Amino acid sequence: MTLWSRRCLAAFATALAMLTGASLVAAQSPVPPGPAPPLRTDSIARVARVRASSVVALHTLSPGPDETWDLLTPPTGQQGLGSGVVVDAHGLIVTNAHVVAGAHAVHVRTPDGDDVIATVIGTDPDLDLALLRASDVRGLRPAPLGDSDRLRVGDWVVAIGNPLGLHHTVTAGIVSAKARALDDSGVEFLQTDAAISPGSSGGPLLNLAGAVVGINVGILSPNGMNVGLNLAIPVSIVTEVLPRLLTGSVDHGWIGVVTAPLSPAGAAARKLSAGLILIAVTDNGPAAQAGLLSGDVVTGFADSPSLKLRDLYRHVRARPPGTVVRLEVWRNRQRLVVPVEVGRRPNPDDVRPSSARGNE
Numbered sequence: 001m002t003l004w005s006r007r008c009l010a011a012f013a014t015a016l017a018m019l020t021g022a023s024l025v026a027a028q029s030p031v032p033p034g035p036a037p038p039l040r041t042d043s044i045a046r047v048a049r050v051r052a053s054s055v056v057a058l059h060t061l062s063p064g065p066d067e068t069w070d071l072l073t074p075p076t077g078q079q080g081l082g083s084g085v086v087v088d089a090h091g092l093i094v095t096n097a098h099v100v101a102g103a104h105a106v107h108v109r110t111p112d113g114d115d116v117i118a119t120v121i122g123t124d125p126d127l128d129l130a131l132l133r134a135s136d137v138r139g140l141r142p143a144p145l146g147d148s149d150r151l152r153v154g155d156w157v158v159a160i161g162n163p164l165g166l167h168h169t170v171t172a173g174i175v176s177a178k179a180r181a182l183d184d185s186g187v188e189f190l191q192t193d194a195a196i197s198p199g200s201s202g203g204p205l206l207n208l209a210g211a212v213v214g215i216n217v218g219i220l221s222p223n224g225m226n227v228g229l230n231l232a233i234p235v236s237i238v239t240e241v242l243p244r245l246l247t248g249s250v251d252h253g254w255i256g257v258v259t260a261p262l263s264p265a266g267a268a269a270r271k272l273s274a275g276l277i278l279i280a281v282t283d284n285g286p287a288a289q290a291g292l293l294s295g296d297v298v299t300g301f302a303d304s305p306s307l308k309l310r311d312l313y314r315h316v317r318a319r320p321p322g323t324v325v326r327l328e329v330w331r332n333r334q335r336l337v338v339p340v341e342v343g344r345r346p347n348p349d350d351v352r353p354s355s356a357r358g359n360e
Helices: 041-050 235-245 264-270 309-317
Strands: 055-062 078-086 092-095 105-109 115-124 129-134 156-161 169-181 188-192 204-206 212-219 230-234 257-261 276-282 297-301 324-331 334-341
Touching: 041 156, 041 169, 055 156, 078 212, 105 129, 115 235, 129 235, 156 212, 188 212, 212 235, 230 235, 297 309
Parallel strands: none
Antiparallel strands: 055 078, 055 105, 078 092, 092 129, 105 115, 115 129, 156 169, 156 204, 169 188, 188 230, 204 212, 212 230, 257 276, 276 297, 297 324, 324 334
């Protein structure tokens, strides 16, 4: 499978129900449903038009493997492509962290064709987000950030970007699925069939109101070709991390567990309605130091009872290191409350999860 960030499907089924708006009299014959209202293609055209000045093409330059740069030797380097979306009137641009990773220079190609320099303000490799500032904001218009949580499967969305260097390419599709969890980062991607390609990374996924609902990040594919499985980071995550990106760096909370939803059979055997089973606990990580074991089942949050279990990663990620989360845990037919001091997410190469199972 291919994913242009470091992450590496599923299908969905939708049902269509139509309401007639009036009761049927028993003696009457059923009235067949009318045709579905046609998609207003002018809505897509309007989004493409009003957001033309909000999307930029990014061109990056990085040194070659054995290349050093100095003032007397112009760099040749390695060039990269990406996209970005303007999010405020002062030239702030959101893109993917992998688009600017290792770049010594980032150039912004504006919709008017101007080439301006951008400064990297902050990056978050864990969430694959970066914040840039353009040196010249003329001709740029910020796009509003929408609400990805309100998206529905089947809603129309529009992707605008710089695929293969083809500036301001517009594609459209639907939200194919939500909450696609592909790794232990806790990011639940939006899945769409709006086509994206290399160079589209960092560009916006927009609803038909023209608001940003996601940042396009990559594709899933068995052969590197686009097969309609395209992924975007929900804008709710962008909104969460944006204030910290402005400071230049992001420290994510981390407790060192890998979880999976408890199966219906597993929940029934434990007399639980739902739960997250810990399938791995990192050696010497915060969860291990708090006494959590592989096989424990997290059933809730003692300090935030309204949170849903699937919000575990997001809840921990947003907590500053040093704060405490109190997890409700099922172990050996007992219910426990385990306080866990949140740590700082380490380099992935330094993490060693324990495979030993604890008490079921």
